[in-house]
Amino acid sequence: MGKIEINKKQKREALFNAAFDLFTTRGIARTTINDIVKSSGVAKGTFYLYFKDKYDIRNKLIAHKASRIFYIADEALKNSGITDFTNKILFLANNIIDQFVMDKSLLNFISKNLSWGIFKNELITTSNDYDIDFYNIYSIFENSPRKFKNPEVLLFMIIELVSSTCYSSILYDEPVNIEKLKPFLYDAIRQLIRSQEIEQQAENI
């Protein structure tokens, strides 16, 4: 990679960082391209060499940040030695929640955009340079002997329940703070999993 290539990467990175800072502090609507370029130290015209407009950089940021969260959670899971499916899900949920607790502005930024549809969409339309493939999250099912009526729906419901309840709990302590919510939420997840489980024949015995 030549000097030019490095320079280009740095510019793009600078724009990304500045945009994220501004989006999370002022909000997207109140952030202008002028703000972004001023804050990242590049010229205004340069922005358009890398991104189409404000929403382009926003979308790429969301995918970037969201995939990072899953990646971190997944790495931690691998190192945990947990084998039981339910425990894996709970571990992931807990890890992600803790990441959000530690970076509330991140939660605020991606929460509303981490829903299923946009999630899928973004991952497909985004170049792979900066984002990890999400769908290996399904691999969580692969090594488990347990079977579920509709694994995708199950995952969908868990993700939606976690992400939407976390939002108001972490950011506004409503209706209760996140630590008080956790036991109820994890109980709820356990019940969700149980409600979809198909009882297996005890064939192994």
Next chain:
Amino acid sequence: MGKIEINKKQKREALFNAAFDLFTTRGIARTTINDIVKSSGVAKGTFYLYFKDKYDIRNKLIAHKASRIFYIADEALKNSGITDFTNKILFLANNIIDQFVMDKSLLNFISKNLSWGIFKNELITTSNDYDIDFYNIYSIFENSPRKFKNPEVLLFMIIELVSSTCYSSILYDEPVNIEKLKPFLYDAIRQLIRSQEIEQQAENI
């Protein structure tokens, strides 16, 4: 009520209707106050007699529409003769989902804003002229002999689960369409309720 009062109500109503149409078709960000006044046939200055800015009318619209949905569901529940708590919840959820299915633009408009925090906030800061009091929704617990660890958290989780899963299912059929989702969702709700229930003494026997 004099002629003037009637006229004022009509003006406000016209602005409300025009704004809702535009917000749901073009989105809030792409709707200007100019659009709203042109579409409602009043002068630009008139807008500012009734609303502070675009976000003011948006918030009032959300509260207005959201309370209407609950009101309709609640009325239907009263006429249904259902007495069991779980069934009441399922009836309400189903009724609201059906309302959203019939008016997808409404879902798109309020879904992201129907979360707990804003919900509470809006109801408090909005005058009662146009909105029904929400908190009688707690009355659903009052007449039930069943007891729950934390009723508010229970309700919170159910609302968040329903609203967030509905969004992508109804609007994008993701991961499955709403009719396929319903059985899983209602099962999930039943499990949520069960997971929080405190067993009562069989005192009646």
Next chain:
Amino acid sequence: MGKIEINKKQKREALFNAAFDLFTTRGIARTTINDIVKSSGVAKGTFYLYFKDKYDIRNKLIAHKASRIFYIADEALKNSGITDFTNKILFLANNIIDQFVMDKSLLNFISKNLSWGIFKNELITTSNDYDIDFYNIYSIFENSPRKFKNPEVLLFMIIELVSSTCYSSILYDEPVNIEKLKPFLYDAIRQLIRSQEIEQQAENI
């Protein structure tokens, strides 16, 4: 004077008071007719029954306030028993300066408008209901045996010198505060008078 007449006078008075308060605190440019009527408790349309526009009420206010200042100074002069012409002028100047020191917002409001041209103009075009006739200020010359080359120019120069130097001295202490300025200013006035005086024959001796 019937009830209606009294009511009218009160409305006009209320508008005057409110306008003066607002003009002196926010400035004329930042005061709207809306502000004035809101602050005086009358309806917006009523404003136009009494005044043509914002500048009409401003002009009438200036004449009103300015004439009051001269009236107060003149009354004090009458009670002082001073007979010498130069001392009379100095007494008036000092009294007016002290009025301004005690009400700086008043100074700020009328200072720039108390100049000769507008002064004369306003007094002529304003109804006499609210304003005292200014020109009796010339009476100061009448009873004096001393003669001046051009009494009007003399008065003009004194008024302009006093009003323009007071402005920055009282409001900004520039170049010195008013108490330090006074001896220089009064010396200057004495010299001005002397420079225009026509020596009289010592006929009385």
Next chain:
Amino acid sequence: MGKIEINKKQKREALFNAAFDLFTTRGIARTTINDIVKSSGVAKGTFYLYFKDKYDIRNKLIAHKASRIFYIADEALKNSGITDFTNKILFLANNIIDQFVMDKSLLNFISKNLSWGIFKNELITTSNDYDIDFYNIYSIFENSPRKFKNPEVLLFMIIELVSSTCYSSILYDEPVNIEKLKPFLYDAIRQLIRSQEIEQQAENI
């Protein structure tokens, strides 16, 4: 200086000229930014690259024009060979008055703003690119053997007297026209100077 720099200077100049024309013909209050940019042939947004708002360009114009007047008067004084302090002051006053007589719109524009406080303020806060340093006006005292009680106050009173009397005399011929006023005014100035002079010992003899 590159092409861009030249272009920038031209743009700023064009805005200055257009604004001055409009301010002096229509008045500041009746001049809009729209008028200025239309008249100077630049785009509306360009205005905001150079000035904060209408009052910013006004203030910069005042300082610009005022310093020019003093500069012209000072240059003429240097070429006059006048050495006596009183005559220097009279020369300057007369020169400035004549400038105003020849450009009444200029007088109207800056007269009300040429007062001591704003004067000082503007000179300090304005960049030196466009304005001459005023304070060498004090140099008028330096080479004179004559001493005054308070030179700054003396200068202040002279400036205020001249500027405020000129305003109504030149523009409105009130109370007399400027040519009639001049002898009285110059007499007055002589008296002002005399009233502050500290008599020196006749040491040179």
Next chain:
DNA sequence: AATGAATGAGGGTTCATTCAT
């Protein structure tokens, strides 16, 4: 005479985008 809701022209300001350098 008094009201105040309604008007809408027109103000200031922003900002995504372009393009000559």
Next chain:
DNA sequence: GATGAATGAACCCTCATTCAT
């Protein structure tokens, strides 16, 4: 590739004035 001055459409909002009540 990089720059940043220039653009001008489009925005929000104000507010003097009117007029039906």
